[in-house]
Amino acid sequence: MCKVYFMTNPLLSRSPLPYGLPPFAGIHASHYAEAVDAGLAKHLEEIQAIVDNSEPASFTNTAVAMERSGRLLERATASFFTLVSADASDAIRDLETELSPRLSAHEDDIFLNRALFDRFAAIDTTNCDAESARLVEEYLKEFRQSGIHLEVAGQEQLKAxxxxxxxxxxxxxxxxxxxxxxxxxxxxxxxxxxxxxxxxVASAAEAARVAGHDGKFLLTLIQPTNQPAMAALENREVRRRLFEASVSRGSDSGDLDVLALARSMARLRAEKAALLGFANYAELEADRQTAPDFEAVQTMLGRLAPAAVRNADAEAAALAEIAGHPLETWDWAFYSAKVRREKYAVDEQALRPYFELDRVLRDGIFHAATSLYGITFHERGDLAGYHPDVRVWEVRNEDGSGLGLFLGDYYTRETKRGGAWMNCLVEQSGLLGTKAVVINNLNISKPPAGEPTLLTLDELRAAFHEFGHALHGLLSSVTYPRFSGTSVPRDFVEYPSQVNEMWILWPEVLANYARHYATGEQLPQDVVDKLNKSRLWGEGFATTEYLGAALLDLAWHVLEPGNVPEDALEFEAKALAAAGIAHPLIPPRYRTGYFQHIFAGAGYAAGYYSYIWSEVLDAETVDWFTENGGMTRANGERFRQELLSRGNSRDPLESFRILRGRDARLEPLLKRRGLE
Structure with missing residues (x-):
């Protein structure tokens, strides 16, 4: 019997705020546990009602009923996991520890339910439209990938x-x-x-003050190995200390060591793959992606690795020449920046006054979206997020109709995980009558009060990138919530976000936002020309660093259950060497001790390759825009209608083929990264 709750918990009913924005001001940590409890029970009741329906299985009484189910649980978990990532108190972290296994078990209860599977298998889709037929196909595929074919003992083992x-x-x-x-x-x-x-320096002083070290300076870390300050710090010893602090995270044998966790997860994933009939976990994940198979992924990465290392070696030689002494890993970013200044006359630090956050958002990111898609952005000071730093914009179509809400949370804080990401609070669905509410999170150091927020080139790129994900969610126009926005295979999801990066240096966009925060002076054209000329400098490092992480990910996920190594760091070194990507001066973008993408439930396990797999499509799409006149409303509308709006309502690669007129080729990517 369902528990009865007093209706003081805002999560127990649909939010009265515009677009269903959660009323965060009235939600307390205890509300999440209560709402998830109620949501789990309600969802199981709804599933049981589908199974118990005495009528023969039909698309409406089974597939549509399934899509309508679980709304309370979805509402509670969407808000809860937003806080887990972006503003996690001790109470939220404790609750995450309690709820995560329960939510996993709940998924198993659904997709290992033989009676529910049988109803889906009995649906006649002959007269269904294409999206509806695909819905049934995708559910059946998920049942099979979840182990519905296993006997009871196998299912119990899989649940554990x-x-x-x-x-x-x-x-x-x-x-x-x-x-x-x-x-x-x-x-x-x-x-x-x-x-x-x-x-x-001011941000470091402020970070130290907030941490209780008034008068000192605190260099906070970002998630990847390479730390931005290493490009500017002249003190070599400080660079060394910062680098070693970065790469030793999670592997120092202390309370925060995660290597044993990584080994255990690799073993369990190998066991799971074997249970489901796959040679290894990488093969299992490839079955869920757009890549035809795991061999295709290996072939592409194997083709890229030798060329990337050759380019990195050439860059290392140039760095050693300018340094005048043997290079160490912590020297690379510093002397790479020096090469940009001396060889290409590009000083990335001197560019930052031209990239002020508010202007980048208003006159860069939003301006590009308006130019392409006709949408406009209206800040809503009357709406609040989960933290005072969160800003809310209403997004409207060209005709003035509401499209959804965009939330921006740009500053780092102790309660936020590292990196940058997008997530949905509300997904668009024609069936449910909902429009998208999406969030972008970055980790920019917050300046002292009254000072401007000036972005590095990497932070600028991250802002445009994550907004590409936001557009994928906002511009979704599908019937079923299962297919909404970014609910596409992992190796396709990065594609629209990478496309959105093309507008960073697009002349009419750059001219609109790249202005000195104090003088209003436009970024000089000769500096823009130098930026374009220096585009390939550093690609050897960037590609090698990325491929190191992608190939390390795969190495962890081709292991057999009984073959997981005892020494994770030794395994890491051997795996990189075996893949031909071990470079003495370039560690992977993420090492095992902080490879959150693949070990912390972010969904990239055996799929970190997806960034470069998606970049093949991205490079082709940049060529398509260029060949067809660039940033025009017509091109934007076609990209919106044929790709962004479709989500997973049809095969994503079919959406790409319709846009491009053919399958993707690797050559544009090779040219972009200097790997021909």
Whole structure:
């Protein structure tokens, strides 16, 4: 029997706010546990009603009923996991530890339900439209990938594996977040920060003050290996300390060590793959993606790795020449920036005053979206997010009709995990009558009050990239919530976000936002020309660093259950060497001890390759825009209608083929990265 709750919990009913924005001001940590409890029970009741229906299985009484089910649970978990990532208190972290295995078990209860599967298998889709027929196909595929074919003993074993993977992934993510915070480098003197821009020094002083070290300077870390400050710090010893703080996260044998967790997860994933009839976990994940098979992924990465390392070696030689001494890993970013300044006359630190956050948003990111798609952005000061730093914009179509809400949460804080990401609070669905509410999160150091927020090139790129994900959610126009927005295969999801990066240096967009925050002066054209000329410098490093992480991911996920190594760091080194991507000066973008994408439930396990797989499509699409006149409303409308709006309502690669007129080729990517 369902528990009865007093209706004081805002999550127990649909939000009265515009577009269903959760009323965060009235939601307390205890409300999440209560709402998830009620949501789990309600969802199981709804599933049982589908199974118990005495009428023969039909599309409406089974597939549509399934899509309508679970709304309370979805509402509660969407809000809850937003806080887990972006503003996690101790109470939220404790609740995550409790709820994650229960939610995993709940998924198993649904997709290992033989009676429910039988009803889906009995649906006649002969007279269904294409999206509806695909809905049934996708559900049947998920049942099979979830183990519906297993006998009872196998299903019980699979449930136990899934529950333990959920628990370990939660613990990994929480430790990594704490490790990133505890590894921040505390410095006593401003002299140690020589070379760092004044606003970054001020941010370091503010970070130290907030952490209780008034008068000192705290260099906080970002999630990847390479830390932005290493490009500017003149003190080589400080660079070394910052680098070592970064790469030792999660692997120092302390309370925050995660290597044992990673080994356990690799073993359990191997067991899961074997249970489901796959040679390894990478083969299982490939079955869920747009890549035809795992061999195709290996072939592409194997083709790219040698060329990337050759380019990196050439860059290393140039760096050694300008340094005048043997290079260490912590020297690379510093001397790479020096090469940009001396060879290409590009000083990335000097560009930052031209990339002020508000202007980048208003006159860059939003301006590009308006030019392409006709949508407009209207800040809603009357609507609040889950933290005072969160800003809310209403997004409207060209005709003035409402499209959804966009939330921006740009500053780093101790309660936020590292990196940058997009997530949905409400997904668009014609069936449910909902429009999208999406969030972008970045981790920019917050300046002191009254000071401008000036972005690095990497932060600028991240802002445009994540907004590409936001557009994928906002411009969704599908019937069923299962297909909405970014609910596409993992190796396709990065494609629209990478396309959105093309507008960063597009002349009419750049001219509109790249203005000096103090003088209003436009970024000089000769500087733009130099940026374009220097485009390939650093691609050897960037591609090698990325491929190192992608190939390390796959190495962990081709293991057999009894072949998981005892020494994770030794395994890491051997795996990189075997893949031909071990470079003495370029560690992977993520090492095992902080590879959150693949070990903390982010969904990239055996799929970190997806960034470059998607970039093949992205490079082709940049060529398509260029060949067809660039940033025009006609091109934007076609990209919106044939790709962004479709979500997973049809095969995503079919959407690409309709847009491009053919299958993708690798050559545009090779040219972009200098890998011909």
């Amino acid at each position: 594996v899934n529950a333990e993977l959920s628990r370990l992934g939660t613990e990994f993510g929480q430790r990594v977040k704490e490790a990133m915070k505890s590894a921040a480098l505390l410095l006593d003197s401003e002299d140690e920060l020589t070379g760092l821009p004044a606003d970054d």
